[in-house]
Amino acid sequence: METIKFIVKRLAYSILVLVGLSVLMFSIARVIPGNPARMALGPRAPEWTVQKLREEMHLEDPLYIQYYYWLKGALHGDLGMSLVTRRSVAYDIKEFFPASLELALYTGIFMGIVGIVLGVISGWHNNTWIDNSVRIVSYIGIITPSFVFAIFFVLIFGYILQVLPTMGRIPLSVTPPPRITGMITFDALITGNFALFFGTLKHLLLPAISLAMGPMSQEARITRTTLAGNMSKDYVAAERSCGLPERTIMFKYLLKPSLIPTISIYALDFAAMGNAFVVELIFNWPGLSRYGMNAMLRKDLNATVAVVMVYGILFMVVNIIVDLVVGFLDPRIRLGTKSRE
């Protein structure tokens, strides 16, 4: 009951924040000088068509009426037309989102597994050469921008070793599978096309790793710190004095409380996906972030606002899930006390 109340409260609050975010994005998009109608029609369109389109787009009305029309459209699933693709933005989002989600999923798998394993190893071998080398790796991961990783990986694996593809999503020789989920690896598994699955996986590897390096290092560091801190606690000493093997202490008693901070950081990194904007551009990954980036570079305002809103919604949903999961895992954090008083 408590949980349901909490979810409802958070959802209602999130909707409020989303409305605020849409107002913010809308006003950012509309304050700029320039004529969206002229941009939509091109420089050679006659003046009267531009004027007509301006009226149709409600550009002559005051800002709050424009917002009203935009919100009305958005609630009906109409986010306007994209200037880049000349299609409706809602259609474009449906088209491009699965690719970004797929990339994010594999990034998440990679950074979750590697980050936590590295963190546990270095926490276990606290202050040894293993710990120090993991620390150096995680420093490198944290200080390097994702686009630098992307470029280095393209250079090393794409040009010098020539073992992994660096562009696009599927091998050129393969026909795209029928669209079921839109995520090609899953579609390939569903249809039983294993050659396609591995081909796509190869394409996923470099962008996913370049995206994962930063968050992965962060997780390794946090896991290590929490684990090392918990190791000096009394209950561990008690377990040791009872003669429990180190392995049991580690996996049965230490890991669970030590992973809680990691999980919240992990989920936020997963939801942020902000770095994907640049990485998708470099690897020419046909996802929502590349679409959003292109929209931003060409001042395609409808698409920009929509993409930012999609990421905002995603970020919020994940935040709510994190609070639930952490509350579930850690009985010390009660949901009731964690929400704002």
Add this chain to the structure above:
Amino acid sequence: MAFSIPESVWGQKVENKMQKNFSSRKKLSRTWEYIRRKWYKFSRNPLSIVGLALICTIIFSAIFASYISPHPESAGKFVNFSEASQSPSLAYLCGTDRFGRDVLTRIFFGYRYSLGMAVIVISIMAPVGIILGLIAGYYKNSWIDTVIMRITDIFIAIPPLILALAICSVLTPSIFNAMLAISVAWWPWYTRMVYEVTSSLKGEFFVQAAQVTGANTTHILFREILPNCMAPVLTKMSLDVGWVILIGATLSFVGLGAQPPIPDLGSMVADASSYLPDLWWEAVFPAFAIMLVVLAFNLFGDGIDDMLGEEKGG
């Protein structure tokens, strides 16, 4: 007898002067002691010293870029096609780009822009964020708190990089607008941090004492509460220099930040990335330069955290 008065006055004066001297010297020695203790805490971790040394070197190279760089003319609009695309050599330590400009020189000047940008962004947005956080935390549970914190929540609802990109995209790309965009995307994090500290400090006795003695709100906010928020704020500021440089580089990497011919590290990597792997030095050295400056501020920030953080068992 007649001389006794001036003598005693003289004596008093000297005594006063001596006392003053003594107390100021005592004060000085106390300050010195304080600095020494802080320095000890900071320098216990050798990595912090490395960070500090790196920062000093980078700042030095940024300030004196026009004197120490081997080919200062490369920083601006300059072409020298006879020397174009040369690999690293003694004359050009990091090679030259395809216009014949020295990459090392451009890195030094790039630091100048990156550091300038970071310092300006932080000195604009941190005070705004801090003041809003102080006010919201002090008036917790009133409408002021609600308004400020709800607006903060809206800005925090999307990752700062996406917000900065979105704002940059509607403005004319320039280094100034990039700074504006980063500031707009970044201030809420300071507000939230200061808000949490302030709202927990609000009920402390020293704040209540100040309230009882009739201190005005400005005094309580800036003299009583603010100094107690400074430790996390300073740590965050020193770490943020690196992050702002990183986001600035990302913005110019996609072409929404500094515009040519300004030698920006991010746009240098971007320009060179289309000529990989042949002109690798054009991309690799600026990329290392970005990593170096972010590393420096990270190490330094960790040191500041050790220095100002909670006393851990004395």
